[in-house]
Amino acid sequence: MSFDEIPQMLVTGLSLGLMYALIAIGLTLIFGVMRIVQYGHGEMYMLGAFFLYYWTAKWGLPYWLGVAASASVIFVLGAILQQTLFQAVHGRNILYSLAIGMGLIFIFSSGGQIIFGTTVKGIPKFATGGILVMGGFLSYERIVISIVSASLVVGLWLFLQKTRTGMAIRAVSEDPETSALQGIRTRQIHWVAFGLGSALAAIAGCLMGTLLSIVPTMGFVATIKAFMIVIMGGLGSIPGALVGGIILGMIDSVVTTVISADIAIIMSFVVIFLILVFRPSGLFGQQWT
Amino acid sequence: MHLLETRNLTVRFGGVTAIDNLSLTVGEGEIRGLIGPNGAGKTTFFNAVSGRYPSSGEIRVRDHVVSGLKPNEIVAQGLARTFQHVTLFKSFSVLKNVMAGCHLRSGYSFWGALLGTPRTRQNEADNERRAREILDFVGLGGLADETAANLPHGLQRAVGIAVALASEPQMLMLDEPCAGMNTAETRSMSDLIRRIRGNGTSIILIEHDMKVIMGICDQITVLNFGTKIAEGSPEEILRNTAVHKAYLGSAADAS
Amino acid sequence: MLLEIRNIRVHYDKIEAVKGVSLQLGKGEIVTLIGANGAGKTSILKAISGLVRPSAGEILYDGADITRRSPSDIVARGISHVPEGRRMFKLMSVQDNLRLGAYLIRDSKVIAEGLAWVYEHFPILKQKCNQLAGQLSGGQQQMVAIGRAMMARPRVILMDEPSLGLAPIIVDEIAAIITTLKQSGLSIVLVEQNAHLALKLADRGFVLETGSVTLSGKSADLLGNPEVIRAYLGA
Amino acid sequence: MEAKSNMAAPRSSWRPSRRTALKAGAASLIGLSAPAIISGRAFSAPKTIKIGGAVPLSGPVAYWGISTMQGFVDGAAVINEAGGVVINGEPHMLEIINYDTKGETADARAATLRLVEQDKVKYVYSQAAASTVGMLQVTEPAGVLSIVACWGYLKLFGKDYPLHFRAEMSDYEQGFAYIPFMQEHYGKDSLKSAAFIGPDDQDGKDCNYSYQRLMKYYSIEDKGSEYFNWEDTDFYPIVAKTLRTTPDFIVTSPTPPGITGSIVKAARELGYKGPIASPAASETKTILEVVGELATDVVLPVTNVDPTTPSQVAIRDRFMKRFGDFNALAGNYSWWIYSLKAAFEAAGTADDPKAVAEALGNVVLEDTYCGKVAWAGEKSFGVKRQGVYDCYTTLIENGKARLADVRFPALPADY
């Protein structure tokens, strides 16, 4: 490894980490509020990306409007899934939500292959070219996408801190009963948070899909990544998801460049294992019992 | 030789000192009441002694230092406890709950259990007999096959005590055994506690129901803010103004 | 009567925690429920605020039946509940906790007035308004809990064990606040183990034992009644 | 059927024309599976020859499996309409049975067992290495002829597996077409070294093996190989690492088109100027979609994206009509069944896979989607079981693709 590769590694790792974090934050939000694991979270990511694909490539509509539209559609889908499937297992053993999530993976990824076709697709670009940052190359696309994901993370944080609904979400994830005593309709917060989490995944899908390519089966990999990050950072913790995402992005980038990709993925699992052994509730987690 | 002795026991959570340099001795065959206002550190004391919380200072059982042992090792030393909130294996039958409690004092080998050797079968039969004896003793003999979760609150508490008794303790630590009971249930619980002592088991008792405390305790220790503020016979405690003030609230002075 | 409870029963699975309790609360009145742990006091409050559904009986508020309303609806009608153990949102700031109390109020001016009221009555909270609620002392948390309930502009406050685990001096402070609340025209249902404190503050009292009212009357009468002292001290 | 129409429903507002096509495709799939369920109980009027597919119809590699299946379904329909396979003057209808393998070895084995043991199929086809490996555990001992697309696993190929045919060219065979083309196009001197990027699984390792043999044959310096994980989402790190070795060109195989696109994009953005060849498993359209303007000097053998010859156009049109979908891979796979038909007729039997295999080895088709097709490999493998056909090489320049070269691979004398 030569010295001048370090900026490239860091820059790549950071931008990757931010996007991972975006998927993971949605998952952590859903867990925090409902205490269920949405194992099919990655499918929202996939569907979001495909929506944008049809929006831009097929109907030729503007890109950023498409991202917003995708987020809204998946928000509604997430809310519907919560109401129809997940509300029924709320409060029951977490395994049941896991099983429903698995069912959703089967249905969406395979249904996606039938509806969208099995070919790999690419979402048209909104920018080309790039600049050198301290010796690391950054395409404009990547810069914009990183900025968007970073500002979404900040925006979500502000939303949760400042707005009435955001505070209600935090309150419900801390103590549903006391929240109800403040007049918060906890069931409503459930679907709002579920929709919001799904919408975040959809946005991540749009951004990642633009940067890379999309297939109907890409959701499960996203679920795995999100799950790794969320557990590493601590379930229900948004800073945890951010830090976890960046750790994973950095491992992917640095270890792949320095050693190789297969070592990188082994390493990321080892790191998660070690984090959990020394901090049994993740980096920022609380013990949910 | 004391059955239980703590020397300068201290428990801290973060910056808060829940138990502050508490030294306490309980003799054999004694029923000791542990009272104090809510948040005085009574349950924390139980948690520290039973090995659930880490503590500094020293805890001795019959002069053996047990500080730092894990809960299951402390039970093996003869110190059993119950919990403030009903804590049972709720989906088990009552009998099975008590049999689980008997596990500690009965022979068990993994391979024996797997293969179902005659010895294991003997053990299990003994175990069940023991468990039924204990259930009869606490007056639950007729409910052995009920699922614990389906019992009324008062009986669940009694099952909790039966489970603790099943480990054949020399000392039993009861955390609010009468909480949420009606007068009749409370009376039979007091009765049960006396009978347990009659079998030679010492008891430490946390209880809010003063009738119980005053009625059955030999000695009472009063805690407030993690320190001992009084100790003595029920009569002495009743007369102690510091206790009045701490326990009944400041308005007690005015009344 | 502002709030009237008629013969309610509360079940947790098979356990009956409240066995037909009736009580009334007048405007500007403090009523206290006293009794040992597990007597059913908290269950009654939870039934009023909609956290548990009574299996029988009815709850009337301001003439309307609110027996099976959702908690948020009941809050909106003007009944706030200060739960046992204060139940802070520990990871949120004091100010956010207070704001959550005004969750159903959309008018920012009203919220600002509410905050001003709380800070006026609990000056210490103003200093600590940006601290996490979990870091406050017990007494300060109790102040936040009461302030949070007041933020909803209630007409009735249900208070569950406000003196729990607090030092005597702080208990005095809380007692003073309760008196202030009463003077400002609020009606209060006070659940307490500290019988002396409760009866000193309340107009009327109900003594509960295992889910039923065994004794009730004017506080002054109950204070002098040896039965109550017996219930508490067993002496 | 209920599920199918629900699946199709959301599309109605988008593109009605495709919806009907999709319905037709789905219906034909259901129709296909129906005889499978009631197999053996079909009418016995005209004789039938059953051909079984153990292919990935779901899971991550369904793309390839479905394309292959489409080739067989379309071919069988065409052949049956034209009077079927005529063996000794007697017409035989073709019946296709498909079972899903999810692209997993054990699953493929189970599917093949069902085909061979329950449906009594004597001719099977499969797709992708994992499914092929599972299939071969069954077919060869059972005396069943198999046609697959699979690279590597060479020890499962050759003399000891006389009934096993590999219809798709591996990188190795393709190499004898696209490397000469690249040498002509870019000049021999500017292609002195190469590097390899592939997936970290058996397919990747297989292709790497082909790649190394090729580099040796053409005396090109091998600058090393990198493997990515299927879980990877960003290819900057791996491309950056590859570029450190300064290769003259890069081979990405059998990397799926989306990932190839990402690799091309990363390489261009990181300042790499040389050609990138993506033999096997690639596809032009996706790469253009993913990379856009930056896609230049991408060499894609065997993918004739826009059909040119009349028979290619006919195949595309039929596929569009029948499945609502067409991709170059499905076109590529469409000749397998015609070669089988020719073999049945040449062997004069459909009951003896050994005889059919002998005949199949000698089948040469002149006008398929891949142009001329023949079986080769006698010297390398001891049997003529490796399909070789015209290599259509597409070149992408500045975001535009054009068919740059068509040639039959110049196999070395000892192949």
Add this chain to the structure above:
Amino acid sequence: MKVEQGTAAAQADGKGNAAPPSLNRYAWAALFAFTLAYPAAVSFDNYLLHVGITIAFNVALAASMWLIWSLGLVSFAHAGFMAIGAYTSALLLTKLGWPMWIGMPLGAILAGAAAVAISLPLMRTRAVYFFMASWSVGEVIKRTIAYFDGLTGGWNGVFDILPPTIDLGPIQINFADRIAYYYLAVVICAIIVLCIYRINDSRTGMIHWSISENELLAEHIGINVFKHKVIGFTIACVFAAVTGALYAHYQTFISPKSFDIWKSEFALVHIIVGGLTTVGGPVVGAISLTVIDETLRATGPFRVILFGVILIATVLLLPGGLETIPGRIRRALRGRKSS
């Protein structure tokens, strides 16, 4: 992942109202008898025998994962330990020529040792965190095997893992024969299920459930929770390794991909659909879902979708899983009688 074990258990007809054990025993005996008669019942159809063998593997896997679940834990390291057993036995055969009869026990021992070593840190984690940590363990095992391709063949996998033979003079059995392997698989699977049944039925099982039900109380009645968790986990991993070896010699080919996350996930799905509270749950779940999966094979692209629909429908419409069906029927009958 021990959230509300109690609810599930209570739904499943708690111990109090459970069927008399004798009836239970009849059901097991009937199942076993059917298993033995199965080859004849399907008139020795090789493919259906294959389905039977697959079911045996899945039952063994689900049952051993359920043993871990009885401690209140969900382990996704299962496929990893299966891989250890499979690879040990396969490599001993292909590299050294040692038969499965040696390879399988050695694989089991190796997996057991690995399980003990890994569970020392692993048992520090709880609930969902345990789930993820065990998942990591499984992934690391799989990828480590792939990484050392000189020894293990890497992603290419191992070929020619011949089924074992028995040669005792007069008795000679070649397990390459499907019927012979069917009985081998069934016998080993039955032994595994029987062991788990015995464990669950004995004191050990009571200890497991008490830990799962209330770890705090279990500790305070003198149960060494940590020790029992390690032992239970290790036994289950040993069973997984045995199944792995059996699997390898049947498939004759294994690669790291054979032991990916889906192996563990399907075992978990079998448990959830079958039921969480009795050994019957994983057994019934594995049998029914494997049959469904095989039946759906012919639906091509719809196979996975339909499987997903069935999975979700079962979870929503049949809380507690298939094992609750007898209880439901009994209750329905009783309801009709009383009315």
